[in-house]
Amino acid sequence: MPSVLLIEQALNGLQFGLMLFLLAAGLTLVFGVMDMINLAHGSLYMIGAFLAAWLVGLTGSFVIGVLGAVGLTGLFGMALEAALLRTLYARDHLSQVLATFALILILNDGVKMLFGTDLPLSAPAALSGPVELLPGLQYPAYRLLILGVGSALAIALYLLVQKTRMGALVRAGASNRAMATAMGTNISALFTLVFGIGAALCAVAGALLGPLLAVQVGMGENILILAFVVIVIGGIGSIRGALVGSVLVGCIDTLGRTGLQQLFREFLPPQWASAAGPAIASIAVYVFMAVVLAVRPQGLFPART
Amino acid sequence: MAPPIESRSSEATGPAPVDDLPMVARQGRIDTASRAALLILAAAALGLPFILQALGSSYYLSFASRIVIYAIAATSLNLVLGYAGLVSFGHAAFVGLGAYATGILISEGVVGGGWHLLATVAVTGLAAAVIGAISLRTRGVYFIMITLAFAQMLYYLANSMKGYGGDEGLNIRARSLFGFGAIAYDLKNPSALYYTALAALGASLLALDRFGPSRMGRAVVALRDDDVRAEALGFPTFRLKLVVFVVAGVLGGIAGALSVNLQGYVSPNVLHWTQSGTLMVMVILGGVATVWGGLIGAAALLLLQEMLSAYTDHWEFWTGWVLLAVVLFARRGLVGLAAGLRSPRARTG
């Protein structure tokens, strides 16, 4: 691939990876600290997107819309955790899977009832044009924003988990919950807060990706599974693992689909090449996960001792 | 060294242990009233096409067939999930493989039902053996993830096969044809399809009924409840799990083969993880580790959907609440609720 194309695709992969990280981070913390499989995590992403679209429509300001959505979704997440999800911590994984699957149904339809099946969301006009990164490479300004916000949040999260007391508690909880409780942390409050942060991160991803994709009911379902794949690869409970995992998955997926398409076009009719390329790239992601599970089952950066 | 990830046993919080479920304890004895009820049910099921015809609602025969086919798929998952305690999140893969195996054969001009059955069993059996052999080496959430991963891989593979429709799906005009000459029997006929599916369901339920109290059945349930102990007691746990996994996969494939006959269409969506989720919902709704759980769960979910959608566009919303209630409060599903009503002692603490 010519270098400009390669750089552009790499940036696209990084952008996708960073957004995936925002989902995976919340998911890995919830799973790591509370040992809960939460299938409704994707629904929080969807709710964030809908709230952003609604608020932007209401106020006309992209910034207010996104920030408002993030705050509201965080609060909603905490309420959901306190009211319902904490009863699932003691249950087995199957019950968690089923209860959160039920939650997906409820939230999908709930959103449909409140907002309709989809809402329009546009990038702010100031960012709807390109930025010249290199001679010959004009990259959309909006995607640069996503890269910026994603990177900033990744750093912030890393600092939060590694350098703050709260982060230490979270890491302790992730690595050995019983011990952490015995040492006197207020586990309930910690859990609620962790869940809220996870929900807020989902909302950031949903709001930022809204203009690129479409804000529609059910939008969380596909990205949810990828987020699970990422945390298995990265190591359950590990933020560092989630970051590395998502960037890897993002790049394999993005670079894979275009690279393989180009490759297949050499000997397959264009329709078949266009179908096979992305499919094989997606399969590659799962194969990668299977390989990691076989070779290093706890993931690349295990959080648990 | 830390204990294995999935160190909690399922006693306190998971599906109820099987000791207090009436079916196993009874060793297959059926009392008169129950026998009468079963006969009425069987008569209604067998006579359904005629009843519907008389009511002028023959449209609903395909709905009934859908219930029966989903019941077969849910029962097959119940074997793996309920009896063996293996949370397989990729069961839709086997249903999908059966559907595609049959669909592809039909689209290539091979309409013989015998070939379809053979291909379905071979393909799903092989896939289940391979997937099982790899996945069953993992436990807990990793088992869930890896079964999901395999199903997703097959989903993307189906999407890539533009020659067989890819993501547009595969349309077939013909159906499976059984027999020859005077006794030929085409599944394009809605009644023929219904009876074939009913027969398959009946056979599965009968087999499951015999399996539960059998030696192997008890061994499988024992290792579900605590496989470390079972292993220590000398059970060949891996082999047992694999056999159950493969049998369940093949049965799921048969449901898939029937479903492509019903719809005349198969698309990669059959393999999507939300389909696996729906099957799990049916199992839990009906009752884990019970013979009738799959059928009751499938019927309940599909009927709920059909009835609610006549009144509201938001049937998913209410279905979600019902499901949540079942998971939180009625852990043994509708079957368990009924059994619990009969005898409070039979409930778990």
Added chain:
Amino acid sequence: MIHRTLQSAAAASLFASTLALVGGAAFAADKVKIGLVSTLSGPSSALGVDIRDGFLLGVKVNGGKLGGLPAEVLVSDDQFKPDVAKQLFEKNIKRDKVDFMTGVVFSNIMLAALPEAYDNNVIYISPNAAPSSIAGKDCNPLFFAVSWPNDAYHEAAGQFANTRNLKSVYLVAPNYQAGKDSLAGFKRTFKGQVVGENYTKLGQLDYAAELAEIRAAKPQAVYIFLPGGMGINFIKQYVGAGLGKDTTLLLPGFSADQDVINPVGSAMAGLFNTAHWSPDFTNPANQKFMAEFQKEYKRVPTLYASQGYDAALLINAAVRDVKGKLEDRDALRKALKAARFDSVRGPFKFNTNQYPIQNYYVRTVGSDGKGGLINKSFNEPILRDHGDAYVQSCAMKG
């Protein structure tokens, strides 16, 4: 044990009685029943909504009747899913016993659902999707396309590209039947060089990868067939990637009508596109349609709405011509094929394969005089009395 099996028996009888209640659907003689299944939710819902609204308007302007018989239109949403569409077709045909089916936007959804109609001898009037397969070897007397053959707008665009002396073009379309038809159509008439042919996933909304490849290929022009939400996103991202400056964007009407113009906005100004209909056509049928539609729905109709409206008018004419005797399917099909109605596009005529033969025009997006944008057509058609390339393979002759 008793409770459990009684439970099963109860379930069975509940089931049977539910069916009795729900299933005893009445069928009425002296009424024409139409099942309209379309995509009414999701990013491309504007298309289905317009088809539905156009069709219902066509019934309304005839006093709620079609061909003199009271009309009952059963509307349902296929949610962009072929299996849902199949079930809806089955429900409308077997339970509701409709006389006609219509409405589907997307070719793949329609192809999955059509066998239900064929197997039950029900006529399907397509207000949109009209794949090449059914124009040719799979043609069927029960299928009538009131819109256009899938390839047509793209053949017109290819011809237009020639008149503009465009030498190299990069092509993008979704990877499904209509996408395949679209680029095949463009390549059939276009005389320059195709430097890239990229099929995207149907429903895909993020085009970063494709835009990067377009940039690398450096074409003179880009031609896309991306209807609905797909087109909206592509064009926005195309502009965002800075490609609009050096490359001409050429479009079929599907990617440049009001449903795309409104969300994309000023970036659409000046873009050329091809279609069989334009809001500024002056024939009396269209003037009535434009006035009535804007009065009823308070928005400018898209070409999809015009097709839905024409579908209702076609059925109206046919039912009128058979004097309401819908049971005589042969007479009904003959009347449909004769198509004695005044279409909003001007003169209307079916080919032997029951696809239209008509003119195609170039349009450009310009000011509507009220601060917004609307399509304006050039008087001279770019393709005149144009059929399709597949009619020879169709077994139906006349």
